Amino acid sequence: MNIVNKLTIRHLRQNKRRTLVTIIGVIISVAMLTAVATIGVSFMDLLKRQTIADEGEWHVLYKNVNQEQVHAIKKDEETKKVVLSRDIGYALLKGSKNESKPYLFIKEYNKSGFEQFPIELSSGRLPKAPNEIVISDEIINNAKVDYRIGDIIKLDIGHRITNDPDIEGPIDETYSLLIKDGETNEKLETTATKEFTIVGTIKRPGWEIPWGPAYTVISYLDEEVLSKDELVNATVVLNKVKTSLFDHAQNLAEKNQIEKVDFNHNLLRYYGAIKNDGMRTTLYSLCAIIMVIIIVGSVSLIYNAFAISVAERFRHLGMLSSVGATKKQKQNSVFFEGFVIGLISIPIGIISGLAGMGVTFLFINTIIQGAMGVTEKLKVTVTLGSTLVAILVSIITIFISTYIPARRASRISAIDAIRQSTDVKLTRKAVKTSKFVRKIFGIEAEIGLKNLKRNKRRYQATVFSLVISIMLFLSVAFFTANLKKSLSLSQDGLNYDIVMEIQKGRDDQLVNSILSMDEVTKSSMMSQQYSVTSWIEKDKTSDALRKFEGFNNQLVDGKYPYSINLYSIDDESLKAYAKEVGADYNKLQNGLNAIVIDQIKYEDAAAGKYVETKAIHTKVGEQIDLFSYNEEHEKEQFLNKITVAALTGKLPMGAYGGYPGSLDVIVSESTLEKLGFVAEDNRMLYLNSADPLKTQQKIEEIEEVRHYIHNVYQSRQQDEQMVMIMSVFTYGFIVLITAISIANILNTISTSISLRKREFAMLKSMGMTPKGFNKMMNYESIFYGIKALVYGLPLSIVCMFLIYKALANSFSYSFTLPWLSIIYVVVAVFLIVGTSMLYSSAKVKKENIIDALKQESI
Incomplete structure (x- = not known):
């Protein structure tokens, strides 16, 4: 380790308070980045697990395939597991007390089907031979048919047909029992007769339509006894889910003359595999925009810490210059400080972010299960990708935050550093103000404005913190509102339950x-x-x-x-x-x-x-x-x-x-x-x-x-609850960022006012009254607020427009500004700055003029 780096570490140790503040700032930033990545991955994992629990785990379905086609599907390099199934047909349920459900509907699955689909056994065992079945509990509880495990039942199996001219061919399960003039308007056309032994009972499967005319019974599909031309459905679980699966499945189907291919879009979208290119572009664009907002917010937090560090080290860096330190060495000194702080803060930040999410999930799990109607629990899901993203973004954030202070440090001359004159601009041009300021607002306003110009860097740091807070709040507010708007557009007018x-x-x-x-x-x-x-x-x-x-x-x-x-x-x-x-x-x-x-x-x-x-x-x-x-x-x-x-x-x-x-x-x-x-x-x-x-x-x-x-409530509920949960977390995130930004603003203004004790004492010694002093501070607050809004609102509108354009890849509607949120922001900015100025100025009002004039400039 070279001498400059050793001196940097010694300086960090000697200034423990400032070092600790900087480390805490970076930890909070990294924890926030980790938390955001963890929230996204964990929610996707929850929805993925819930979909599998409700509908089974499968990705692609090839319908009506023969043995040769099944063999081709199994041989495909992307295939991990193949489930074979078949709908046998309807049979009359003799003795049923439920007149609206007079049938049984027989399905067959091979061994993998019982593993991949949510078939929940109530009693007995699952079928292991083609002549064995499990029946739904509803047959006993609802239809009041006295079936027992071990009973042998003989079923005449066939198709439902009707003489209704509007319905062609066999009637599928989506049709309830057809009634006309109080009489049943359909009959069962028998195609086969089979005997089955009942070996168990199951809970009503989730795919069974409640208003359908049949109870589900499931038998075993034995691949060994299938003839060459018998058709089955092949449901595929893939080795790896990726966006190319759609084209791959279609190509496989065309190559093997398979007529129909279907996809489990409900599950695939939680893997990020979305067929609609516009929707995928929307998803990636929004992720990029949100990540940029997070980085900008983090940079605003960490930059101030390093900027203050460099300001405090001006004399130290000047002394290094006086003994021969080069520009590169001084610059590397700041980068090394960032490296050391990052080395300490990033691991702690990642652990803190994960721990924070773990505690949060523990408290909100019950609420989420109730609100979203899910049975699975929200777990902290850590993936290599999300962790690497958090680390990489944190490193980039620290580098960006140290770059400007490092460049400033490299330019410090020994004389300027010892005099501490770089922050103060005393040229006429630098502090020139308009004559109208004094005429309209008075001399107090002119003095306040000149001070902002004279201490430009501190003034800019405060304005920057305010601008970032404005941008974050308005961007998140706009994003959430437009997410709800996009949801309403995609819901096909389903305004009922x-x-x-x-x-x-x-x-x-x-x-x-x-x-x-x-x-x-x-x-x-x-x-x-x-x-x-x-x-x-x-x-x-x-x-x-x-x-x-x-x-x-x-x-x-x-x-x-x-x-x-x-x-x-x-x-x-x-x-x-x-x-x-x-x-x-x-x-x-x-x-x-x-x-x-x-x-x-x-x-x-x-x-x-x-x-x-x-x-x-x-x-x-x-x-x-x-x-x-x-x-x-x-x-x-x-x-x-x-x-x-x-x-x-x-x-x-x-x-x-x-x-x-x-x-x-x-x-x-x-x-x-x-x-x-x-x-x-x-x-x-x-x-x-x-x-x-x-x-x-x-x-x-x-x-x-x-x-x-x-x-339709169930199909709509998940999307609506996702918007609600996202709103809670996004607003939680913005509250955290804003709170830290407010703390930054308060710290910057407090430091600025503390450093101006001599200036205030000098003004008082020249006859400025307490009323005039308050007036000057109020005008400074107004200038801060106006400047922040002048930059913050246009930049926020740009961010909102980018979000709108990202959503425009999948949704088309007019761009409108969230005027109510903008009004909230305008009021909040002046409130935050005014409160900070009042708090800080109150601390220096009681200062003795003589003691303040004796204070040595830092």
């Missing part, structure tokens, strides 16, 4: 029972959607529509053919919806008036992004011509004109939203009849509930329920 098919008249009592449930908060009953057309003038069409290739080719007499979706909702729901969007309910009931949805959100598959745009450019009071296609005369027939009673972007419960070239129109049932349509008896009941899972369970417990019922 539960949807259920009901029949008018026959199910009125059932509907009343459901609506009287304590958990139900909102409901809407909608007739089926009716489709008509309208010719819309070119200048009134959607802006997005006009950009489509071939738009002009479809114009007829300057008008474009729009598809009109007519939605009719019951009177009570319409009344509530009209009030919500500001429409006159009485107008909607009288005459041909309608609410038009003029704002749409849709996915542009070609561009690979979600878009928000105008569906039509029209005004309240204008009319829209409606046409229907007359099949008999094979031409369009004019129906009537409807008047726009209100325009809104808010969809009623159950309406899915349109796309460019379509328009959603909400009418009353009476208006629908005036247009020549008759609302059918089959309707959809949409519900919002305080506890959707409990509501669904209650509905299923009502014996007479034989209807299609679907709970």
